[in-house]
Amino acid sequence: MNRDVGFFNFSVNKILTREQTILDQARIRLLYYGLWLAIIAVSALVVNIYLDHQYLLAFTTLILLVSFIILFKYLTFRPRWGIISHILLVMATMVNLTNVFITLQTVDIITAQIVLLIIIFSFYMLGQASGMFYSLMNLIPVLLFLILEYDNNYVIGIKPMTIDESTIIIAVCANFILIIFMHSHFYTAFIKSMKQLRATAEERGNLNVELEKVIEKAEKSAQAKSEFLSIMSHEIRTPLNAVIGMGNLLMMGNPRPDQRDNLDILKFSANNLLALVNDVLDFNKIEAGKVVFENIKFKIPDLMQNVCGGLRLKAEEKELEFRVSIDSSLKNKVVIGDPTRLTQIIFNLISNAIKFTPSGNVWVNVKCVEDRHNIVNVNFSVKDTGIGIEKESLATIFEPFTQESISTTRQYGGTGLGLAIVKRLLELQGLHMEVQSTLGEGSEFSFDMEFPVSTEVAPAPEENDQPVSVATPIDSMSQLRVLIAEDNMVNVMLMKKLFSKWGITPTIAENGERAIEMVQYGNFDIILMDLQMPVLNGFDAATEIRKMRDPRKANIPIIALTASALFDIKERVFNSGMNDYVSKPFKPDELKEKIQNLVATIS
Structure with a gap:
């Protein structure tokens, strides 16, 4: 409701607001223009009936005219269309039933028009429930009157009034105009509502398209973030692998006490940095919902x-x-x-x-x-x-x-x-x-x-227990033929020095394509495969090796070595046919154990 409307307002535009629906605005306009038409029509009827010297009927019609004027003024001051509609329907019902049973004591074309007006008006203005109520309130008494009149059983002590032709013509014309106006008005509102629904649907469709673009952009952003973290982790972990690996090698070389102190500091700092990187990657993995317990x-x-x-x-x-x-x-x-x-x-x-x-x-x-x-x-x-x-x-x-x-x-x-x-x-x-x-x-x-709680009984721990390897004995590791596919020269040097401690001289392939060639023309017991290499990456290289015709070469154990931290890295490793996965920086003992286990399984 527009609270700025004054008592002397007569404009329909001032009582319409944006908060109102198209249907409500149509109802207010119908009342506004309908009351105007009703006031004009009833004014003509008052004059015509008065000139016909039917003063009682003229007085009754005048009361009806004053009621219309009051309702019109109320509408332009406070557009409570629901209350006004109920008042109009009650008045129309009283006029209709009074004409049928008392004033005219007959059912004529005017009665039929009034009933039709009440039915149309009540359904359009107040909905199905009220429409049915007012329709039945007028139809049932009229039908009852017709039945009584048919058997000549309707007799009262009041003589019916007669209306001249001019009054009937004015009433019939006014009623037809109101019926046509109501249908036309609500048809226009219906078409407008349909257009608005279509526009809303198109707008919603456009919003859905925009939403899909935003979602796609967010997914790409998340993917870019994941890839960025993977690349950054790879770039950080690669030198860390060299730092921690070299530190481990130096610690294995029986350093002097002062050297050991320096190496402890180096190892502590490198592990600290690694912990920070792992925290960021772990949190990103958790936030992406990629954690599986x-x-x-x-x-x-x-x-x-x-x-x-x-x-x-x-x-x-x-x-x-x-x-x-x-x-x-x-x-x-x-x-x-x-x-x-x-x-x-x-x-x-x-x-x-x-x-x-x-x-x-x-x-x-x-x-x-x-x-x-x-x-x-x-x-x-x-x-x-x-x-x-x-x-x-x-x-x-x-x-x-x-x-x-x-x-x-x-x-x-x-x-x-x-x-x-x-x-x-x-x-x-x-x-x-x-x-x-x-x-x-x-x-x-x-x-x-x-x-x-598992039903298994836990074995009692033995003191001074030494880990027992179920794989190939360490002494026999010197006999292993190891192929390392690695493009980073620092990591290559680290791996060579580490394997020399185990008595192994590995063969180096600088990319995945070269690794495939070496496997085709050589014999190896195990392959350590870096995943991110030029020319051909580790995933594709492993896939090609698994396709080789020679079953012995196709089944060579392959351990993935990578500093990447993508969420699906393990799944991709196993899907490409590799047997295990070690993340850089790796622990020498962990790598040695996995090599021993895989070689023992294959042999």
């Missing part, structure tokens, strides 16, 4: 000892008291879960505790909260006496690339992704992290996780 059997105490073993040295370097408490009831239980992701969560929490604790203690507590035989509920808690967190910052510490303050980032370093990764990994498993912290006193991070 495994269900592997493992022992929680063993996992905790492995995680805490390396971190204990970190704590001791800062002269922190590092305590690990593991519930004894978990000692002989083999649980099913994802040890890799659990390790990532625990490692990040303990690393943070050590990082943000200048002095004091770090406690790691693993407690069995509930044991239902086939399922155990375990609480993991990491507590420290570190710098603590302000209450206002508790909501933001789990956001990516966020630390409590800029000064914290400058003093302690890091990407601010550790807790974000922890939170996302827990949320993906439907778990929640509890945080209690007091500024200057320390923090405690804890969460509960349920594990199905």
Whole structure:
């Protein structure tokens, strides 16, 4: 409703607003112009009936005229078309039934027109329910009157009035004009609504096209981001591979104590940089929804000892008291879960505790909260006496690339992704992290996780156990014929020096195409295949090798070596026919173990 409309307004445009639908605007216009026509027609009837000396009928018609004028004024001041429509229909029904049963005591063309007007008007203005109501309110009494009149049973003590031809002509013409006007008006509104619906549909179609373009652009952007991270990780990991690899080689060469100290610093710094790169890549992988949780059997105490073993040295370097408490009831239980992701969560929490604790203690507590035989509920808690967190910052510490303050980032370093990764990994498993912290006193991070319990009995660990290789003995590694497909000269030099420690002299292929040629004309026991190479990449080279006619050559074990971090890298490796995957920078022992296992399997 337009609240700026004054009482003396007579314009229809001022009572129409943009908030009104096309149908509502059509209803208001119909009332506006229809009342104008009704006022003109009834005014003519009043004059004609008065001149015909039918004063009672003229007075009744005059009351009707005044009612129309009042309703018209009400409409132009407050366009409540619903109320006005009901009043008009009630008035028309009273006039119709009064004419049929009292005034004229007959059903003529005027009566039929009035009934038709009421039916059309009620349905158009008020909808089906009200239309049916007013239609039946007029049709049933009229039909009843016709039945009574047919049997000559309708008799009342009032003599019917007679109307001259001129009055009938005026009434019939006015009614026909109103019927035609209503149909024409609503037909125009219907056509306009259809055009608007078509325009809306076209606009929606255009919006859908634009939305598809935006979605496509977002997907391309996400793909570009993924590829960018993969390329950047490859570019960063490649020199890191050389740095860490050379450091490992130097450590294997029995360095002097002062050299070992320098190498320890080099190794620590390189591993720190690698951890930062891995944090960014892991977070990107989690955000892209590419994390798949495994269900592997493992022992929680063993996992905790492995995680805490390396971190204990970190704590001791800062002269922190590092305590690990593991519930004894978990000692002989083999649980099913994802040890890799659990390790990532625990490692990040303990690393943070050590990082943000200048002095004091770090406690790691693993407690069995509930044991239902086939399922155990375990609480993991990491507590420290570190710098603590302000209450206002508790909501933001789990956001990516966020630390409590800029000064914290400058003093302690890091990407601010550790807790974000922890939170996302827990949320993906439907778990929640509890945080209690007091500024200057320390923090405690804890969460509960349920594990199905395996029915297998865990073997008792033997002291001074040495890993037993199920593959080829190490002494026989010198007999292996190894082909390395690698285009980076630094990595080639590293691999040569590493393999020389194992008594192996590898053959080098500078790209995938050259590797295929060497396999065709030579004999090898295993291939180490870099994935990103010029001329022909590792995927295509492996695929071509698997197509060779000689089954011995086609089945040569192939290990993928890459610094790439694309989400689907493992799937692509196995789909191309390669047997295993090692990510750069790799651990020499890990690579050696995989080589031994694959060679032993094939032989």
